[in-house]
Amino acid sequence: MKKVLFIRALALGLMSFSTASDKTIVAVDDCFDVATNVMHQSQNAGHTEEETTWYMQAAYALCMG
Amino acid sequence: MRVFKFIFFIFLPLNLVVSQNISGRVTYGVSVNKEYEKHLEDNKTNSIFQDVNAIAENSHFILEFNNNASYFFEEEVLLSDHTSSLSNASRKIIGGGNIYTNLKEESIYIDKSNLYGEKIFIKRSIDSLLWKITNSTKTISGYKCYKAVTIKTVKNPKGNFDFEIEAWFSPVIPVKFGPKHYSNLPGLILELKDSHYTFTTEAIKVLNNKQIKINRPAMKKIINDSIHRMNTSKMINVLKN
Numbered sequence: 001m002k003k004v005l006f007i008r009a010l011a012l013g014l015m016s017f018s019t020a021s022d023k024t025i026v027a028v029d030d031c032f033d034v035a036t037n038v039m040h041q042s043q044n045a046g047h048t049e050e051e052t053t054w055y056m057q058a059a060y061a062l063c064m065g
Numbered sequence: 066m067r068v069f070k071f072i073f074f075i076f077l078p079l080n081l082v083v084s085q086n087i088s089g090r091v092t093y094g095v096s097v098n099k100e101y102e103k104h105l106e107d108n109k110t111n112s113i114f115q116d117v118n119a120i121a122e123n124s125h126f127i128l129e130f131n132n133n134a135s136y137f138f139e140e141e142v143l144l145s146d147h148t149s150s151l152s153n154a155s156r157k158i159i160g161g162g163n164i165y166t167n168l169k170e171e172s173i174y175i176d177k178s179n180l181y182g183e184k185i186f187i188k189r190s191i192d193s194l195l196w197k198i199t200n201s202t203k204t205i206s207g208y209k210c211y212k213a214v215t216i217k218t219v220k221n222p223k224g225n226f227d228f229e230i231e232a233w234f235s236p237v238i239p240v241k242f243g244p245k246h247y248s249n250l251p252g253l254i255l256e257l258k259d260s261h262y263t264f265t266t267e268a269i270k271v272l273n274n275k276q277i278k279i280n281r282p283a284m285k286k287i288i289n290d291s292i293h294r295m296n297t298s299k300m301i302n303v304l305k306n
Binding site for chain 1: 101104105108110111113114117150151153154155157158219221222223226228260261294297298
């Protein structure tokens with residue numbers, strides 16, 4: 001549920017996942033972890049929640065290619 | 066009567082300065098703050114932070130202003146598909162989004178279109194930062210500037226982070242604008258050290274006795290800042306625990 005919400009949040013800004021294949025779902029899992037890690041690092045650097053959201057979106061988009 | 070005349074003649078020149086028509090355009094370059102660079106190196110962070118910083122170092126932001134309004138935006142760059150999503154996010158992180166400030170309305174409007182996937186502006190009051198103006202001076206692009214400092218506190222789930230913000234403003238250009246949402250100083254801000262990045266004037270054109278029109282951006286949908294903050298927190302809270 002958490003992942004679904006997260007992906008929906010990202011999808012609002014950058015992409016749409018209306019036709020996700022099995023391969024895409026594996027990538028989603030890995031990229032979810034990357035974005036989560038970036039979120040913690042961004043917060044530790046003193047970024048605002050909004051800036052952190054942008055970092056997460058960019059990290060996720062890059063990871064997904 | 067004498068006292069009245071004294072007050073009148075003392076304040077007359079000041080009123081003339083304040084009421085003169087003035088407008089112009091500033092181009093700011095961006096550099097990464099040393100403290101932030103060190104933090105990233107010490108903490109071995111994801112390479113995306115360095116990628117954003119590399120984009121920052123090559124970014125240019127424009128501020129157009131007149132007596133009453135200003136518009137702050139990133140200079141247009143041609144992006145390849147490969148880097149467009151990173152560049153798009155970077156520009157929001159570094160510049161905070163395109164910002165329209167209107168002094169008469171005491172409001173700023175921030176373009177957050179891509180965060181929501183549609184054309185949306187956030188409306189909020191002009192910052193009421195408590196600036197401390199110092200005696201330090203330096204010349205930037207031919208204008209004598211004074212240093213002002215204030216503290217910005219960023220609150221996020223990891224705690225409160227205090228940053229000293231440094232602004233160099235010139236009373237010779239008596240407008241209250243500057244990069245991003247920073248304003249309310251008795252002169253245009255020509256250099257600003259924000260929490261992670263510094264904006265420095267690269268080029269400036271000031272038109273005295275002329276008012277260029279600062280067009281209000283087309284805003285189909287405007288949402289209040291408090292609602293926007295709530296939405297952003299919701300996105301972050303999804304992963305918080």
